Amino acid sequence: MLIPHPLLGLRDAQEFTYLGDAALIGRPAPEAGEAAFCDYVFLRDNPAGIHRELWFHEQGDRSWLVVTRNTLTHEILGAELATDVARRSA
Amino acid sequence: MKFSGFKVVKEALTGHRGWGPLWRDPEPQAAYDIIVVGGGGHGLATAFYLAKEFGQARVAVLEKGWLGSGNIGRNTTIIRSNYLLPGNEPFYEFSMKLWENLEQETNFNSMVSQRGIINLIHTDAQRDAYRRRGNAMRLAGADAELLDREGVRARLPYLNFDNARFPIKGGLMQARAGTARHDGVAWGYARGADQRGVDLIQNCEVTGLRIENGAVQGVETTRGFIGAKKVGVAVAGSSSRVMSMAGMRLPIESHVLQAFVSEGLKPLIDTVITFGAGHFYISQSDKGGLVFGGDIDGYNSYAQRGNLPVIEDVAEGGMALMPMIGRARLLRAWGGVMDMSMDGSPIIDRTPVEGLYLNAGWCYGGFKATPASGYAFAHLLATDRPHETAAAYRLDRFARGHLIDEKGAGAQPNLH
Ligand SMILES: Cc1cc2nc3c(=O)[nH]c(=O)nc-3n(C[C@H](O)[C@H](O)[C@H](O)COP(=O)(O)OP(=O)(O)OC[C@H]3O[C@@H](n4cnc5c(N)ncnc54)[C@H](O)[C@@H]3O)c2cc1C
Numbered sequence: 308m309l310i311p312h313p314l315l316g317l318r319d320a321q322e323f324t325y326l327g328d329a330a331l332i333g334r335p336a337p338e339a340g341e342a343a344f345c346d347y348v349f350l351r352d353n354p355a356g357i358h359r360e361l362w363f364h365e366q367g368d369r370s371w372l373v374v375t376r377n378t379l380t381h382e383i384l385g386a387e388l389a390t391d392v393a394r395r396s397a
Numbered sequence: 398m399k400f401s402g403f404k405v406v407k408e409a410l411t412g413h414r415g416w417g418p419l420w421r422d423p424e425p426q427a428a429y430d431i432i433v434v435g436g437g438g439h440g441l442a443t444a445f446y447l448a449k450e451f452g453q454a455r456v457a458v459l460e461k462g463w464l465g466s467g468n469i470g471r472n473t474t475i476i477r478s479n480y481l482l483p484g485n486e487p488f489y490e491f492s493m494k495l496w497e498n499l500e501q502e503t504n505f506n507s508m509v510s511q512r513g514i515i516n517l518i519h520t521d522a523q524r525d526a527y528r529r530r531g532n533a534m535r536l537a538g539a540d541a542e543l544l545d546r547e548g549v550r551a552r553l554p555y556l557n558f559d560n561a562r563f564p565i566k567g568g569l570m571q572a573r574a575g576t577a578r579h580d581g582v583a584w585g586y587a588r589g590a591d592q593r594g595v596d597l598i599q600n601c602e603v604t605g606l607r608i609e610n611g612a613v614q615g616v617e618t619t620r621g622f623i624g625a626k627k628v629g630v631a632v633a634g635s636s637s638r639v640m641s642m643a644g645m646r647l648p649i650e651s652h653v654l655q656a657f658v659s660e661g662l663k664p665l666i667d668t669v670i671t672f673g674a675g676h677f678y679i680s681q682s683d684k685g686g687l688v689f690g691g692d693i694d695g696y697n698s699y700a701q702r703g704n705l706p707v708i709e710d711v712a713e714g715g716m717a718l719m720p721m722i723g724r725a726r727l728l729r730a731w732g733g734v735m736d737m738s739m740d741g742s743p744i745i746d747r748t749p750v751e752g753l754y755l756n757a758g759w760c761y762g763g764f765k766a767t768p769a770s771g772y773a774f775a776h777l778l779a780t781d782r783p784h785e786t787a788a789a790y791r792l793d794r795f796a797r798g799h800l801i802d803e804k805g806a807g808a809q810p811n812l813h
Binding site (some may be wrong): 319320322324325326327328341342345346348349351352353354355358360376378379380381391394 | 505635637638639646647648649650651680695696697698699700704707739798809810811
């Protein structure tokens, strides 16, 4: 799989480590309570199809990306810097 | 039709005209007492034990493809009970005991072969950890033996003992572990369940769960609605998809695991070898193929195929351990979709929906669990109480903080 890094162009997915669902960016507020944190830490949508997910460019520029990928075909549909995504949703 | 030595001889002499189909191909009835979703190893074993041990006859297994088309026919067939934690080890040892009697119980040759397993040790710390694990196994009634370097060498002289990074210092051996013919296991359970009146319905995908007032009424399928008092879901890698039909999110990610088989070779490896540090394990099938694999690819996937980096990683691990296999040609590579749970351990439990039960989270190790998983799930479906060896596999253990995390890796499925 080749990930279209927004700054570095197409990079081999092997240079990255995988964290999981991009929803992990949205950590609950500290006072959100145990149930909210339990959902955040342990539960996942785990969709078959389009999935937005966090990849870390460990052997590259060490940036976090949000990659949009089809889990049924492994087709990669796009990638953006996670900081941009986080700023937009803040 | 009963299999016996006499029958084999008789058929050989009469042109093999007396073999019939192993199970019926029934039309779905309007309703059942219990529907098991998923005709993989776990679903078929569940139906078998429901009928055999718990006297349930109005049972159906619904399978979207053909029986055994999922992971039960894709795994590397290793069976073992070498777990550490108290929530796990008694369950896997129960499974091992069921394996030991499986062929008698199902009257089917599942080729259960107790050829043993050796987990290699490379450091003092790893030896300590394996000694502890071996003791935990023996406390739960399993067998375990710690081998020193020469003990491993006597059994596996062809390994590279002096790899610069991971020299072999010993091994943890379980002699009762081994392999089984994976689809033979599915067929044996399928035939046994069918003989006891269970309807095995293939090409019947569950597309919805009908739930009224918090209780399950039955399932919508590609072959119409089928009513049921209880529905047990055992769909492995598809668990999140099916349970989302009940509005549930699970502590599971689906990941792809690949496996490989070489061309047939003369007998070479008479046990199962795991080289955890090098992400590699290997055994040899009775046909002669070297069957091996390594880690999961590590990203969410429902594709049933993986990518080249892991193939390279597995090949490197194999070459580091057994340089001679570099001469063998690869015959096939394939992948299966794993239900990776957040602590690496399974779930066999009721759900918040009345009458809906879940069997999931088997990660890459559910083949060995097939008999016990079926037995425990049947126990739960029939009696509404967990089987004593599966009592820790609760769905709410994540919220309660009672995780069963053998690797201590935390809520990161691609590290389990
Ligand atoms: C490459 C590989 C190697 C492995 N090696 C080992 C090993 O050495 N030892 C070990 O212990 N384990 C191993 N495993 C893991 C083991 O194979 C699985 O954990 C186990 O088979 C899962 O249970 P199952 O047999 O019931 O799953 P499956 O056979 O996958 O059964 C699930 C069934 O549900 C069906 N289904 C899904 N959705 C629906 C629906 N909506 N309606 C109806 N039916 C549906 C599927 O078609 C499938 O047949 C390995 C797995 C893989 C992929």
